Amino acid sequence: MTTQNTRLTGTPRSIAIIGAGLAGAGAALALTRAGYRVDLxxxxxxxxxxxxxxxxxxxILFGASRTPDAAIIDDPYANLPGAHFAASAAGLAGEDGVASFPARYTYEAQSVDARLRADDRLGAFLNLADTTGSRFIVGAVAPADLDTIAADHDLTLIATGKGGLGDAFATDDDRTPYTEAQRYLLTVTASGLPADHLFADRPGIPGVNNALLSLHEEGEVFGGPYLHKDRADQADTWVLLAWAKxxxxxxxxxxxxxxxxxALKVLQDLHHRAFPDLADDLDRLRVIESDPHSWLKGAVTPRVRRPVGYTDGGQLLAALGDTAVAVDPIAGQGAQLGDFQVAALVDGLVAADQAGTPWDADLLTxxxxxxxxxxxxxxxxxxxxFLGDPLYTEVAGAFFGNAGTDPAYATALFNLFSEPGPALTLRTxxxxxxxxxxxxxxxA
Ligand SMILES: Cc1cc2nc3c(=O)[nH]c(=O)nc-3n(C[C@H](O)[C@H](O)[C@H](O)COP(=O)(O)OP(=O)(O)OC[C@H]3O[C@@H](n4cnc5c(N)ncnc54)[C@H](O)[C@@H]3O)c2cc1C
Structure with a gap:
């Protein structure tokens, strides 16, 4: 087998990517940069x-995932104060009111409108398209189109998110944790609070931007500074993201x-009911008039899919991003996993090319x-x-029971958003x- 990397032979291999969200646009950019011809x-x-x-x-990229993100695209937000936070003011609603504790992170979370992030990737990809032969092709791809597309390319990646063309891949029942959504979600982005706002009645860490995490009997609420696409020059937008049992x-x-x-009113009312320590401050938030799409409701049914699938005509397909692994966002994992997957896939394809290993089902698996x-x-x-699975009852009790008195427990808990590895073995x-x-x- 001869090596086929464009830098070695001058003949670029071709890759089709379906779906221009964060995963698809990121892969298109990184693979074009690696020397391949991409049809997105x-x-x-x-x-x-x-x-x-x-x-x-x-x-939100909670720390460690910013490394693969930087491998995909130069970070244009690194110095924007409104796009980051490095601590949380956490609160637990109980019979005696809200018990709260501050948590300092070991990392800086980056919080940027996902549409803007995807557009950055797409723009950089388009800048390279003319000189590389890569193309951006607009039009919904139907399952029946996949045979032709896959036959015309050396590799076809499906990055159509949680729905889209995901049916091409069987569900991995052993790895999929639940058969149903565990929460109903409501989220809205609004403006009116500075990113470095400290909530008077909810202790945070002074000197850095603080996010909020609040738990009550009926669900959870996250709030944090968030750079909205229409207000990138203002450090005054916040995302509220809430889960209902x-x-x-x-x-x-x-x-x-x-x-x-x-949506904003529902979430402000929720704070008046469950988290009065935040309510007056959050009442200062206002909707972003330029963006009627600044909110979302619905539920995520988790699904881990088999990494490869086939078209009706037997052509190989590989799953990327949410198409491969879709999880409830309560621990902020989806886009982070997409970044890790894309960066490693690009490295793996280039290495396989250089070693003369075919891009087949074995490699992709x-x-x-x-x-x-x-x-x-x-x-x-x-x-x-974070969904409160019974497997972790003792673990959650230990984190939240100690975080108020020992900052190490608070930091360890929030470190899981960035480095979730310990969740695999934490039991007691x-x-x-x-x-x-x-x-x-x-x-502290
Ligand atoms: C409320 C909420 C909060 C979240 N918070 C976080 C967080 O804090 N941190 C984190 O890491 N993750 C978070 N996530 C997850 C994260 O947003 C997703 O994992 C990520 O955006 C998925 O990107 P993707 O490119 O795989 O899919 P998508 O963004 O869904 O992109 C798929 C694209 O494919 C297109 N498409 C679909 N079908 C076709 C077709 N047939 N032909 C052509 N194109 C098609 C779609 O229009 C879309 O543009 C959150 C998710 C939710 C719902």
Missing amino acids: YSDRTRDALLHDVPATGTA PGTATEEAFRSATDAAS ALFEKHWAEHAAAGVAVTSL AADVDTLAARFTEVP
Whole structure:
């Protein structure tokens, strides 16, 4: 077998990518940069992807995933204060009011509108397209189109998110944690609070931007500084993202939201009911008039798919991003896993080319298995931990029971968003003690 990397032979191999979300656009950019000719298929124009749809999700990068992200695209947000936070003011609602504790991270989370991130990737890809022969092709790809597309390319990647063309891949029942969505979600991005706002009645860490994490009987709420696509020069936008347990009044309220204004009102009312320590401050938030798509409601049914599938005509396909692994966003894992998967896939394809290894089902399965072992299994596990899975009852009790008095427990808990690996083995309070001991040096 001869090597086929373009830098070695001058003959670029061709790759089709279906779906221009974060994963598809990121892979298109990185693979074009690696010397391949990419056809990126999108059901929407570039402008529509940015302005005519809600972001698929909040897509915060909690630390470690910023490394693969930087391998995909130069970070244009590194110095923007409104796009980062490095601590949380956490609160637990109980019979005696809200018990709160601050948590300092060991990392800086980056919080940028996912539409903007995807557009950055797409723009950089388009800049390279003319000189590389890569193309951006607009039009929804139907399952019946895949035979022709796959036959015309050396590799076809499906990055159509949670729905789209995912049916080409069988569900991996052993790795899929739940058969149903565990929460109903409501999220809205709004402006009016500075990114460095400290909430008077909810202690945070002074000197850095603080996010919020609040737990009540009927669900959870995250809030944090978030760089919205229309207000990138203002450090005053926040995302509120809330989860409701099934069958609760909170779920009913979430379902009643019909637009950004009603979504914001539902979440502000929730704070007045469950988290009065934040309510007055959050009442200062206002909807972003330029963006009617600044909100989203619905539920994520988790699904881990087999990494390869076939068209009706037997052509090979590989799954990428949410098409490969879709999880509830409660632990902020989806986009982070997509970044890890894309960066490693590009390295793996280039290495295979250089070694003369074919891009076949064995290679693509092996690359996914590595991703599963190094990142995705932990991402799925930490999501179950934050969803309150019974497997983690003792673990959650140990984290939240100690975080108020010992900052190491708070830091260890929030480190799981960035490095979820320990979730695979944490089972007892003693395990949590051992983990927290690793974080005692972090200043409170
Ligand atoms: C509320 C919420 C909050 C989240 N918060 C976080 C977080 O804080 N951190 C984190 O890491 N992750 C988070 N996530 C997950 C993250 O947003 C997703 O994992 C990520 O955006 C998925 O990117 P993707 O490219 O795989 O899929 P998508 O963004 O869904 O992109 C798929 C693209 O394919 C296109 N498409 C679909 N079908 C076709 C077709 N037939 N032909 C052509 N194109 C097609 C779609 O229009 C879309 O543009 C969150 C998710 C949600 C729902």
